[in-house]
Amino acid sequence: MNTTYQHIKVIGFDADDTLWVNETYFRDAEEEFAELLSQFETKNKIDQELFKKEIENLPTYGYGVKGFTLSMVEMALELSNFSISNKTIAHILNIGKRMLNQEVELLPDVENTLKKLSNKFKLIVITKGDLLDQERKLEKSNLLEYFHHIEVVSDKKEENYKKVLNHLEIHPSEFLMIGNSLKSDVLPLIHINANAIHIPFHTTWQHEEAQVNTEMSKKYLTLKSINELLELLD
Amino acid sequence: MNTTYQHIKVIGFDADDTLWVNETYFRDAEEEFAELLSQFETKNKIDQELFKKEIENLPTYGYGVKGFTLSMVEMALELSNFSISNKTIAHILNIGKRMLNQEVELLPDVENTLKKLSNKFKLIVITKGDLLDQERKLEKSNLLEYFHHIEVVSDKKEENYKKVLNHLEIHPSEFLMIGNSLKSDVLPLIHINANAIHIPFHTTWQHEEAQVNTEMSKKYLTLKSINELLELLD
Numbered sequence: 159m160n161t162t163y164q165h166i167k168v169i170g171f172d173a174d175d176t177l178w179v180n181e182t183y184f185r186d187a188e189e190e191f192a193e194l195l196s197q198f199e200t201k202n203k204i205d206q207e208l209f210k211k212e213i214e215n216l217p218t219y220g221y222g223v224k225g226f227t228l229s230m231v232e233m234a235l236e237l238s239n240f241s242i243s244n245k246t247i248a249h250i251l252n253i254g255k256r257m258l259n260q261e262v263e264l265l266p267d268v269e270n271t272l273k274k275l276s277n278k279f280k281l282i283v284i285t286k287g288d289l290l291d292q293e294r295k296l297e298k299s300n301l302l303e304y305f306h307h308i309e310v311v312s313d314k315k316e317e318n319y320k321k322v323l324n325h326l327e328i329h330p331s332e333f334l335m336i337g338n339s340l341k342s343d344v345l346p347l348i349h350i351n352a353n354a355i356h357i358p359f360h361t362t363w364q365h366e367e368a369q370v371n372t373e374m375s376k377k378y379l380t381l382k383s384i385n386e387l388l389e390l391l392d
Numbered sequence: 393m394n395t396t397y398q399h400i401k402v403i404g405f406d407a408d409d410t411l412w413v414n415e416t417y418f419r420d421a422e423e424e425f426a427e428l429l430s431q432f433e434t435k436n437k438i439d440q441e442l443f444k445k446e447i448e449n450l451p452t453y454g455y456g457v458k459g460f461t462l463s464m465v466e467m468a469l470e471l472s473n474f475s476i477s478n479k480t481i482a483h484i485l486n487i488g489k490r491m492l493n494q495e496v497e498l499l500p501d502v503e504n505t506l507k508k509l510s511n512k513f514k515l516i517v518i519t520k521g522d523l524l525d526q527e528r529k530l531e532k533s534n535l536l537e538y539f540h541h542i543e544v545v546s547d548k549k550e551e552n553y554k555k556v557l558n559h560l561e562i563h564p565s566e567f568l569m570i571g572n573s574l575k576s577d578v579l580p581l582i583h584i585n586a587n588a589i590h591i592p593f594h595t596t597w598q599h600e601e602a603q604v605n606t607e608m609s610k611k612y613l614t615l616k617s618i619n620e621l622l623e624l625l626d
Binding site for chain 2 (some may be wrong): 218219220221224225227228231232235238240241242243244245247248251254255258259288289290291293307310311312313325
C-alpha cells in the first residue's frame with residue numbers, strides 16, 4: 159500500500175457523480191428548460207439566469223432536485239415576464255419528477271471496487287441533497303450492502319465533516335474521502351487534517367468548481383477511475 | 393419515578409408540533425391556497441384535492457415544505473384547468489419560501505423541560521421532513537445544546553426507528569419517544585418494544601391520524617403538556 163494511506167481505516171464516498179451518474183441529468187434538464195423558454199431568451203442567458211436563481215435560493219431550498227424544480231418554475235415566470243403557459247409549468251414540474259424517478263446508472267467499476275475495499279476497510283457514504291432522493295438512489299443502486307453507514311448532510315463544509323467523523327468516532331487521520339468535487343469532497347477534508355482523493359467526473363456543476371493552488375494540490379491525489387483505488391490501497 | 397419508565401436512558405423527541413409550532417403554518421398555507429383558487433372551487437373541495445395530491449406525490453417528494461409547495465403548484469394548474477395566472481403561481485412559490493423562513497415558535501415549557509431532563513437522560517431528536525429545513529429550525533430554536541444527537545429521517549416507520557436505535561446502540565427497552573403523532577411517534581415504537589408517550593397538538597395533519605384499539609391504547613400514556621414529563625420521570 160502507498161504509505162500515505164497506511165493509517166486509513168474508514169473510506170467515505172461521495173455518491174452523485176462518484177458512484178453513479180447525476181450531473182448529466184441536471185445538464186439534460188437545463189437543456190430542456192432552455193428549449194421550453196427559447197422564445198424569450200438565448201440558451202446562454204437562460205443557463206446563466208437559472209444558475210443565479212439556484213444560488214439565490216440555495217440558503218432557502220438547499221441542494222437537490224426539489225429546490226432545483228422550484229427554481230426552474232420561478233425562473234420561467236420571470237424570464238417570460240409572467241407570460242409562460244400553464245402547460246410549460248406543468249412540463250417543468252414533470253422534469254423534476256422524472257429526475258426523482260430516474261434509474262440509477264452506476265459509474266464503471268464501482269461495484270467491484272467497493273466489494274473489494276469493503277473487505278479491508280469500513281466504507282461509508284457522505285452525500286448531500288434531498289434526504290429521500292439520496293436514500294432512494296442508494297436503495298436502487300444495490301450498493302447498500304457494502305456500506306457500514308450512510309450520512310446525508312445538508313452541506314459539505316468542514317463543520318459537516320467534523321460532525322460526522324465525531325459522531326462515528328473516526329479520527330481524521332484514519333479517514334479517506336473519495337469524490338468528484340474538489341470543493342465539497344476534497345478541500346474541506348484537507349483542512350481538517352483528514353485525507354481525500356479526487357476522481358473528477360466529466361461534468362461539474364459551476365457551483366462545485368474550485369481553484370486550487372500548487373501547495374494545496376500536493377495534498378491530495380487525483381485518479382482517473384475508481385478502480386485505481388484498489389492498487390493504491392492494496 | 394413511575395416504575396414503567398425506570399429503565400429509560402434515552403428520550404427521543406419529535407420536533408414539529410412537539411417542540412415547536414408547525415402544523416398551524418401548513419393550515420394557514422392551505423387557507424391562503426384555497427383563497428387564491430376560490431374562483432375555481434369551494435374551499436372544501438380545494439382542501440381535499442390538495443391533500444390527495446400531496447399523498448399522491450409523497451413517494452416522489454417525501455415530507456416537507458418543498459414537496460408541499462410543488463404539490464400546490466401542480467394542484468393550482470389542475471384545479472384551474474390550466475388557466476391559473478403566473479402571478480398566482482409566483483404567490484404560491486412565496487408561500488413556500490415564507491414557510492421555510494418562518495421563525496420558530498417553541499411550545500410552552502419546552503425549554504425548561506428539556507433543560508431539566510437533559511441532566512438525567514440522553515436526549516435526541518428524531519424528526520422527518522426536509523433535511524436543511526429541520527436543521528435550520530433546530531438552529532433557530534436554540535435547543536441544540538440539550539440534544540446529544542439529531543436524526544432527520546425520511547419516514548417514521550418501525551424500520552427507521554430500528555435503524556436509528558441500532559446505529560446509536562440504544563436498546564428499545566431503554567428508549568422513550570415523545571411526540572404528537574400517534575402514527576409516527578407512538579405506534580411504531582410500541583411495535584418494536586420501545587416506549588412512547590403521546591402529547592397531542594391541537595391540530596393534526598389528516599395523514600398522521602390513526603385509529604387505536606383499546607388494547608393498544610393501554611401501552612402508552614397521553615399527556616396534556618410536555619412539562620408533565622418532569623413529574624413522571626422524576
